[in-house]
Amino acid sequence: MSEVMWEQTMEQLKEQLPVNEELKRKLHASLLRKRRQGRIWRGALAGITAAALLLGSFVIKPWEREAHVLAASLHIASQFTLSQQLGKENSVAVAEFGDVRYYAVEEEGIYAQYNNGLELLVPGGAEAVAVSPDGGKLAYTRGGNVYVYDLKQNQNHLLLKSEGAGKYLSPVWSPSGERIAVVKLADDKREAGIGQGEEEKSDVLNQPETAGKSAVGDIMEVEVKDGKAHLFSVGSSPSYVSGQRTLVFEREGAIMSINLKTKEERKLAEGSYPSVSPDGNYVAFVVTRGNPAMEELWIADIDFQTRKRLIENQLADAWDRNTGEIIEGKQQARFTLEQPVWSGNSSSMLVYKTFHTNDEYKKLVRLEVTDQEPTPEDIVAGSIEALIYRDEEYAHSFFSYDPGYLKGTSPRQIGYSIIDSGEKEGVRYVDAETYLSYSDPYMAIQKTRYFLSEGEMGYRIDDMLDLSYTELSVWDDGIYRSIEGVREEEPLLKTSDLPQADGWSNAGVDSLNYRESDKTLWLTLKREKEGQSALSLISYDFTKQQWTEWSSYENARSHMLLVDDDGGHVSMDLTLYEKAHFNDGEEADSRTEVVVYDVLKRQDTLLSKGIEGIPPDDVNTRFWKNGVLVYYAEAGGRDVFLSYNACGCPKSP
Amino acid sequence: MRTTFEELYNLYFDDVYRFVLFKTGSAWDTDDLVSDIFRKAFQSLRKSGIEPSGAKAWLFVIARNTVIDYYRRKKEVAYGDDPEVYGYTDSRLFPDQGDARGECLEQSLKELSALERELLNLKYIAGLKYADIAKLTGKAEDWLKVRTHRLKQKMARLITVCMEGKQ
Numbered sequence: 001m002s003e004v005m006w007e008q009t010m011e012q013l014k015e016q017l018p019v020n021e022e023l024k025r026k027l028h029a030s031l032l033r034k035r036r037q038g039r040i041w042r043g044a045l046a047g048i049t050a051a052a053l054l055l056g057s058f059v060i061k062p063w064e065r066e067a068h069v070l071a072a073s074l075h076i077a078s079q080f081t082l083s084q085q086l087g088k089e090n091s092v093a094v095a096e097f098g099d100v101r102y103y104a105v106e107e108e109g110i111y112a113q114y115n116n117g118l119e120l121l122v123p124g125g126a127e128a129v130a131v132s133p134d135g136g137k138l139a140y141t142r143g144g145n146v147y148v149y150d151l152k153q154n155q156n157h158l159l160l161k162s163e164g165a166g167k168y169l170s171p172v173w174s175p176s177g178e179r180i181a182v183v184k185l186a187d188d189k190r191e192a193g194i195g196q197g198e199e200e201k202s203d204v205l206n207q208p209e210t211a212g213k214s215a216v217g218d219i220m221e222v223e224v225k226d227g228k229a230h231l232f233s234v235g236s237s238p239s240y241v242s243g244q245r246t247l248v249f250e251r252e253g254a255i256m257s258i259n260l261k262t263k264e265e266r267k268l269a270e271g272s273y274p275s276v277s278p279d280g281n282y283v284a285f286v287v288t289r290g291n292p293a294m295e296e297l298w299i300a301d302i303d304f305q306t307r308k309r310l311i312e313n314q315l316a317d318a319w320d321r322n323t324g325e326i327i328e329g330k331q332q333a334r335f336t337l338e339q340p341v342w343s344g345n346s347s348s349m350l351v352y353k354t355f356h357t358n359d360e361y362k363k364l365v366r367l368e369v370t371d372q373e374p375t376p377e378d379i380v381a382g383s384i385e386a387l388i389y390r391d392e393e394y395a396h397s398f399f400s401y402d403p404g405y406l407k408g409t410s411p412r413q414i415g416y417s418i419i420d421s422g423e424k425e426g427v428r429y430v431d432a433e434t435y436l437s438y439s440d441p442y443m444a445i446q447k448t449r450y451f452l453s454e455g456e457m458g459y460r461i462d463d464m465l466d467l468s469y470t471e472l473s474v475w476d477d478g479i480y481r482s483i484e485g486v487r488e489e490e491p492l493l494k495t496s497d498l499p500q501a502d503g504w505s506n507a508g509v510d511s512l513n514y515r516e517s518d519k520t521l522w523l524t525l526k527r528e529k530e531g532q533s534a535l536s537l538i539s540y541d542f543t544k545q546q547w548t549e550w551s552s553y554e555n556a557r558s559h560m561l562l563v564d565d566d567g568g569h570v571s572m573d574l575t576l577y578e579k580a581h582f583n584d585g586e587e588a589d590s591r592t593e594v595v596v597y598d599v600l601k602r603q604d605t606l607l608s609k610g611i612e613g614i615p616p617d618d619v620n621t622r623f624w625k626n627g628v629l630v631y632y633a634e635a636g637g638r639d640v641f642l643s644y645n646a647c648g649c650p651k652s653p
Numbered sequence: 654m655r656t657t658f659e660e661l662y663n664l665y666f667d668d669v670y671r672f673v674l675f676k677t678g679s680a681w682d683t684d685d686l687v688s689d690i691f692r693k694a695f696q697s698l699r700k701s702g703i704e705p706s707g708a709k710a711w712l713f714v715i716a717r718n719t720v721i722d723y724y725r726r727k728k729e730v731a732y733g734d735d736p737e738v739y740g741y742t743d744s745r746l747f748p749d750q751g752d753a754r755g756e757c758l759e760q761s762l763k764e765l766s767a768l769e770r771e772l773l774n775l776k777y778i779a780g781l782k783y784a785d786i787a788k789l790t791g792k793a794e795d796w797l798k799v800r801t802h803r804l805k806q807k808m809a810r811l812i813t814v815c816m817e818g819k820q
Contacts, residue, residue: 006805009758009812010777016755017671017778023684024666031658031695409721410714410789439791476704559793575793590795618796 069371071282071299072306075458077370078382081391082350084622084632084639087361089352091638093128094364097135097344103638104129110140110149111636112613115643118635119613122149122156128170132177133278135344139171139180146171146182148224159227169215175242175278178224183236185217219249221260233258233265237273237339241302242280250274255285268304273339276302277346284310284340284349292318294333297340297351299369310367311337311351312397312457324358332356334393355393365394376452377418379459380430383450384416387434388623400453400460411436411444414562415624417517419447428452428459431467433516439559441474441509441523445516472521474509479521493521499538499547504529511561511572518567519543524558533577537570537597551597551604564624569646570597571621571629594619594631596646607631607644656708658698662691665709669716672779675770676720686723690716710785713775717789757815761808769804776801 082101083089091103091111103111104126112121122140129140138149139159144167146160160168160182168182216236222229235251245260248268255268271285280302287298292315300307318330340351348368355361374382379398383406386395392407407413413434420431429451436444447467452459471482478491498506504527513522519542527534535556539548550570555577562571577590594607607629608619616633623630627647632639669690674683693715703711765773775786776797783794783801790797 006809009754009808012755013758014671014778017674019667019670020680020684020687023687024670027688027691028662028666031662031691405722409718410791412791439788557794559787559791573793575795590793592793592796617799618793620791 070306071301072308073371074282074299074308074310074369075371075373076310077368077372077374077378079368079386079394079397080366080641081389081394082364082366082641084390084641086391086393087355087363088638089362089364091364093126093339094341094350095129095131095138096341096348096350096366097131100135101350102129102131102138104140105637108637109142110138113640114612115645116610117612117614117616117642118633118638118640120636122147130171130173130180131344132173133175133344134177137173137177139173141168141171141182144168144185146180146222148180159224160222160229168220169217170237172238172240174221174240175280179221180224181219181221181232181238181240181247183215183217183238184220184231185215216251219247219258221247232260232263237275239274239276239283241276242278244280248274248276248283253288255283269300269307271298273337275340275342275349277342277349278344279346281346284342284351286337286340292332295335295337297337297367309457310369311353319357374458376428376430376450376459377421379452379461380432380450381416381418383461384413384432384434385623385625387413388415398461400455400462403461403464408436409438410440411438411442414560428454437511437513437560439511441512442472443512443514444469444471445514472512472514474512479509479512493540498523498525499549501527501536501549504534507533510535511558513561513563513570515563515567520567522561522563522570524561524572526557527552535574537572550599550602553595560621562621562624562629564627564629564646566627568599569624569627569629570599571595571624571631572597573619573621592619594621594629596629596644598646605644605646607642610644611642656698656703656705658695660705661694661698661703661708661712665712666691668709668779669712672713672716672774673720675774675778677723682723686719690719693719709781710788713779713781713785713789753816754812757812760815761811764811765804765808769800769807772797772801772804773808 091105093104095102099115101113109124110122110126110129112119125142127141140147144162146168148159149156166186168184170183172181218231219233219235219238220229220231235249238247238249246257248257250272255271255274258265271287274283274285276283282299284299287296294313296309296313297311298309314334315331316334318327318332320327335353335355338352340349342349350366353363353365383395383398387407395406414437415435417433429449431449434446446469449465450461451463453462478494480487480491507526507528510524521540523538525536525538533555534552536552537550557575558572560573572595574593574595575590576593595604597604614635616635619633621631629644632641670687673686775781783797786797787794
């Protein structure tokens with residue numbers, strides 16, 4: 001299609017969107033009448049005086065379990081959705097060992113994700129993946145065959161070939177790494193969840209079909225060295241118990257165990273998708289309760305001495321699967337859960353969470369498990385962090401009520417500080433500042449008091465009280481502060497106060513970030529000289545009333561400026577142009593970079609240089625925590641979160 | 654020099670109206686939303702001035718946020734859905750005009766993702782510059798240009814195939 005035809009097509013499109021001229025005329029008249037009321041200007045001159053006490057982020061320590069902790073004493077320390085585009089999860093199975101996560105993507109194969117990139121490790125499709133106890137091998141299925149991939153040798157071999165129309169599914173490794181258990185699905189057995197006839201389906205989109213949702217078939221054990229297979233039982237979702245010759249599995253909505261020596265079977269509990277932690281201490285599983293059916297994630301001791309709910313579900317409007325519309329007066333579970341699987345270190349697990357509305361949204365969620373109960377500060381921090389990661393649904397899980405829509409867009413949440421906490425008239429409260437910004441040179445500091453109480457699932461937020469809303473924004477003549485939406489009459493800093501560089505003229509501020517804790521304003525300042533353009537990273541210390549020039553980038557524009565917790569590193573989302581050419585012409589040649597600037601060492605790092613595997617299309621920053629920058633890149637059909645450890649800290653967030 | 658409300662209204666009313674109509678697919682909802690958008694713009698403009706160069710982007714920040722709020726109130730938005738691309742759920746966007754080219758255009762639109770429709774809307778219906786779209790969406794300009802180019806290619810291909818099928 002020629003450019004002329006494209007323009008004609010777009011014109012045709014616009015013509016089919018007629019403007020309501022009557023509304024245009026009436027609204028104009030109505031609004032301009034109001035204008036005669038005149039202007040009211042409220043404002044007060046004040047310096048930046050609010051002294052916020054930065055107590056640091058409240059982080060639950062990683063699980064360092066020495067003695068066995070009962071399942072009933074465990075809590076979720078953090079929950080993290082593993083794709084930036086929430087709901088667009090494209091993997092069908094996942095496994096994790098150390099810092100590496102393996103995704104099985106049906107039509108594509110197995111991807112490996114590291115802290116610094118994503119790689120298509122085994123191309124050619126995959127339906128399931130499991131990592132060996134030593135992290136050295138993968139077992140996966142493709143087309144119903146079982147393969148073993150040696151990660152050290154990069155060698156692949158076929159272990160079990162499917163016979164006829166039957167196929168193998170759900171491979172799991174034995175604790176010794178010598179055997180693999182699989183489910184053999186005979187050709188006359190359905191694959192549940194997809195094999196149900198239309199006539200059996202409810203009109204409501206999401207009535208979880210727990211029993212039979214996972215693949216049911218013969219549970220086999222196969223020797224890795226020679227491929228010899230033995231039949232053990234019938235069921236689905238097998239999982240070995242470390243230190244025992246025992247397999248836990250699901251049959252007809254029950255969690256079962258089988259002694260592989262004696263073949264003795266025992267029913268342990270009602271539930272589905274059992275997954276035993278690699279240390280053999282716990283089993284995670286899905287429980288379905290009530291009507292409408294609500295799926296929840298539970299954890300139990302391996303002997304089911306105690307158990308605890310980790311993820312609770314909520315009722316939501318029911319959706320009609322045929323029309324894609326809400327059914328008035330009917331409710332359904334907010335989500336369904338599938339395939340919980342433990343990471344190699346037994347301290348975290350991954351689970352698929354699917355939301356069924358007018359469309360299906362699937363998330364892969366990673367849970368960190370701890371034996372420390374989250375404090376009220378942790379709860380508030382968790383809810384704000386969820387918003388920074390754009391996870392509205394997870395943010396709501398910290399509330400005992402529906403708080404309404406919390407997620408910002410322009411501006412959006414970029415950071416937070418817990419500034420105070422205590423108890424007043426018998427009610428626990430936490431005061432927090434949330435920082436908001438977006439691609440404009442703008443920042444808001446929203447101070448909120450959260451009221452909490454303790455219930456069955458630990459602390460939850462019962463109410464919020466807005467304490468203050470302060471904004472910093474850039475205008476022609478300076479950087480202004482607004483309080484509660486009212487801009488102060490005098491700027492905090494005049495444009496003429498911005499530092500000049502020899503021979504260069506200042507051409508405006510691109511991005512800004514203000515840190516109350518050290519009263520420092522960070523800016524990216526555009527400068528121009530005889531056809532050249534530069535972007536300077538500068539800061540202003542309000543206490544010392546002193547400017548500092550840090551770094552400069554040729555032909556660059558910035559879209560976001562983030563500063564880490566202790567002010568030691570600054571990250572910038574930059575567009576770097578080939579030449580000083582900043583109009584919006586189609587042919588401008590540019591690339592996107594994230595740059596991290598180390599304030600102490602006075603040096604910068606281009607994050608794209610450290611990305612390995614699939615070259616990313618787009619790289620963006622998300623959040624600094626404990627000296628680690630979490631950023632995301634679009635690669636391999638997913639927006640992967642990667643991390644840059646700027647402080648040399650031992651553990652990523 | 655600051656933009657007056659009158660200038661803002663006269664220059665951009667049509668763009669805002671078409672932007673919202675393309676998003677919602679409903680003229681009734683569009684009338685309400687556009688009224689709301691210009692009321693908000695009117696009130697904000699009284700508090701603080703806007704430079705002409707940034708006026709359109711400023712107005713579209715209000716427009717997008719108003720549409721996001723509208724979908725949130727309607728509870729039609731799934732958890733996890735990206736609020737930046739709310740809307741575009743109405744498949745009956747255009748009346749049947751019996752025009753093959755129009756039908757192919759509509760069919761090709763249905764093949765676009767919500768993000769692609771949003772880009773199409775911002776660039777070609779609202780007529781925003783890449784720099785303004787970058788400000789609105791937080792995406793880099795070059796990323797937007799690449800995506801828009803791919804979008805053009807995709808639509809052109811779909812329309813061409815569709816037209817060939819009708820001949």
